[in-house]
Amino acid sequence: MVEEIFRVRVLGYCNLSSEQILAQLERAGAPSLITLRGEYLIVLERTGECYFISSAYGVCQYYYTVQGSRIFHGDTVLGVLKQAQLPWEWNWRSLAELAIFDHPLENRTLHPAVERVPERSVLHFRNGALQRTTLAWEDLHPRAKATPRLALDALNRSVQEWGGKDPVVSISGGFDSRVLLASALKVGYRPSLVTMGFEDSTDVIIAQQIASALGLELRRVQLRIEDYLAYGPLISALTNGTKTARHWHTYLYTRAAGFDPQQPFFVGTNGAWAKTVYFDRGIHALYQSWRSPEQSLRTVCQQKVNPIFTPAELGFLNPALGERLGPEARSATAETLVELCHHSFLPGLDRLYLEQRVRNFMGNGMKLYSESVAWRVPFLERDWVATVWNLSRSWKLGHNWHRYALQKNYPRLLDFPEQGKAVRTAVRAPFRYWHPKSYRYPIVGYARYPEWFASPAIADFVRSHADLLSELISPEGIEAVLTDHQTTQKRTPAVAFLVTMVFWIQHLQHLK
Template identity: 35%
Template structure:
């Protein structure tokens, strides 16, 4: 959502949504000009632009989830909700940011403030970008000192409940799965005496378990199909909204929201960043505990392992500028990761998830949902994040905090499994979790992407997309790769190329 208001002195524009802004945009604009730091920690995910006299300023909210990009041409600050809008405003011809392309290949999102264009930056979390009389200044406002909690796990539950009670009393919809995040959110609703509508999408476990939960509590549930036709029909819109940085294996978010019976005023509660409370990248019981103790060695090994997994591209037909930044050659990315996330293994993974994955990957998903309704993220608030940061690591293993929260708020929800077994979620992780033999959940994809990518309509759309990528990869080389690669390699690489080609195609749209 983008809102613009102009008075005699200040032009104010808001990307995203400030949930508790001053009485009107004029007041917000005045604060943004006089005391920009006071804007950053307002609730919600937003970016504010103000312009008055010789001043042009962008301000990002604390966690930087609102999509806002900018380019400074030496005189004027060009900004927009997507990269295409900024390029058009600034008159920039298209060029690839090879560093960002390598990051998307590896992580399925960019890193830092990169975009896929080397001259367009993403507004950072808590960042203030000011152009005054033709001079550019950027800075990141420090976070306020966090409140100290005697019972941080309990304080995190209180933060969840307070968010639900504040924002969930009207038009509340919970995006439901079989997993822990949505179940904790639903528990907060039920404990507050609020009966939300549920939606669940795809095939398999998530929909089956959501139906059982809805029946138990007498809640309305909408089960949403995700057909291939909608997936392909929407690809240019998805690529534009996400500026090409969300790979096609994750496009179901848009189709899901598009096919749901959502109204613009609906508030859809999503469990984004619930992973911050559960050691997402390595939730493997005792093996993690040992690795965390040996962080001096294991943290570099973890990042090396992450960098070694990337979308495979044919060496005989791919631009060397990209190949030179993949795999063992990613020296710049490795240095960035170790500089920013090179400490204790568990803490480093948590902070990477919040500051990179949530801001660059999940924010794309929220932008897609935001095309149809108002996304609400109770696990991306200062109160909840501060409490979870202080929560002991033992509460972040085996979904211990989630189980604790559900047990306190609506314990009957623990009786439902998280997969297609009959074993209840329960208050504790199963014993074999601690051996490292099984992770905290058994994830199921909402769509069978491997089969989808093998379908003839997808092949036709892929051909159209790759025609736009002759500056990255040769189509003949891609065909040879498709014939020789494994199913998993093929799916990941085609997902990557479909996103880039569709975005390049969207640049030519009116």
């Protein structure tokens, strides 16, 4: 009898075809598929057996639940629940994390029975049993000599490998996208550019200067608040209710840009891996790392646990959610962050950024990109991540590695503004670059979120669905948030959360 061949599905992208994946599975085993080039999740399935294989950083989202001797799986939580015919149940811990961090932590979803496939792992289901194999961080990122040149070479190789014939670079006024553009130009591409914002947006002004000077095509997308309501049902389903409305631009601008969906689309996700993103304070960071690393880590983690609801509003929330956002639970959440940092200060905060923020929050962005473009993320190539992991800390402060990359790959890109700080980008980070006073010019955002979420259209939308939200927050609580934001325009995260929950709960009604 001929053995049934696995059906292959690849989410994201990798350097092997379906046939090559099956050949490597046979030759070297499933764990060998964790270390391919690219950013992907591989599903192998045949009668009675399946594998889920995630890449080193697990940005591509895939979900599963085991019920009895069966496994149900798919790329959305709603899809898994419908297959398994499970009723809805809130994971209050995960919902509280969404209200604090803008994303759940680890592999949690908003339903307690549905989990996400973890990073750098193989899940193998056979004969009613699920086995998990996870490679250690240290195995994929061994200690080794590293130089900024080696990191740059790794980036350039990745851009050249994934650029195809006519790539696009999503560009802003920041460092990450400019470094990607420099790399693309270095390896011989003349990429098209796309940015989003208004005519006076800082990103748009800098992108237009660069495109004009270099003779590159630039498409500008202007976001509109009405699109957030029009596409809310789709976006909330794609992101499983875990990307709040003030971050939906990743779907909206790529859809509106109108590029060929097969055209490689470079994004700067994880470029901040080379920037000590959670404590980029120059010599102060180095001093704290030497003097009191454990206490400094706890302080940073405590500061990050900042719920979107005020203490006075917690009483308006469902008690299960309110308790998760109360003082004792916040302290426990801060300790969770310390654990996720492996009790290490600067290196641990680096891993917290990559393994939680990039994987969960930006992973949602990749899901939205997938609807319109063939996204590529060179800053998630393992060779680059591992090399930067081993770089001296001084290169990872003040965008010093980014500055080096621009100087070596395409120095002309230093001639354009460093947003908010200078009319030209410096080769090395200026003294006290991290201090608020280092900003000399206003930065105009790509969207008018405080104004938009204070508009009558948004307020009326939320009020008209107060009955749907009642299992999470009382009408009095909704009114308190909306009124406060219309007065101060400082409650955008809370209003965006409520908008997102309206759309998500509308989906849940179809499960009942």
